Amino acid sequence: MTETALSAAMGLLFAAGVAVVVDAPGRILLGLGAALFLAQTARDLVLRPRLSAGPDGVRVRRVAGGVHLPWGPLRIGVRETRRLGLRTPTLELDTASGPDDEGVLVVLGRRDLGAEPAAVARRLRELDPRA
Secondary structure, three states: OHHHHHHHHHHHHHHHHHHHOOOHHHHHHHHHHHHHHHHHHHHHHHHOOOEEEEOOEEEEOOOOOOEEEEOOOOEEEEEEEEEOOEEEEEEEEEOOOOOOOOOOEEEEOHHHHOOOHHHHHHHHHHHOOOO
16 A cells, blocks of 8 residues: 555656646656556555455456456466566466466466565465365
């Protein structure tokens, strides 16, 4: 939630900067920056909580609507990638049963979850009735 508050503050700061800056290119850049920060804030507020679990499976909220992942075929994993020297863990929820089954793959990062992906994966495994 800290990132959301910071994003909102930056969006408002950039929006205020539009009124202060006198050159047109500067106003355009600050306006675009404000729009991006405020859109990120709105996305965070609308989509939270992104993930919820119940006895029948996991529900993931997305911009285009939610998706329900039943416990039966669900595989829960954490993948860690390195890019530009940064370690980025992600939570992977996969319902594909094999190479020919498309299934559903949902990948969520720390910002989406509001917690470390490994901690969320542990909690989901605890809630899984198959365990």
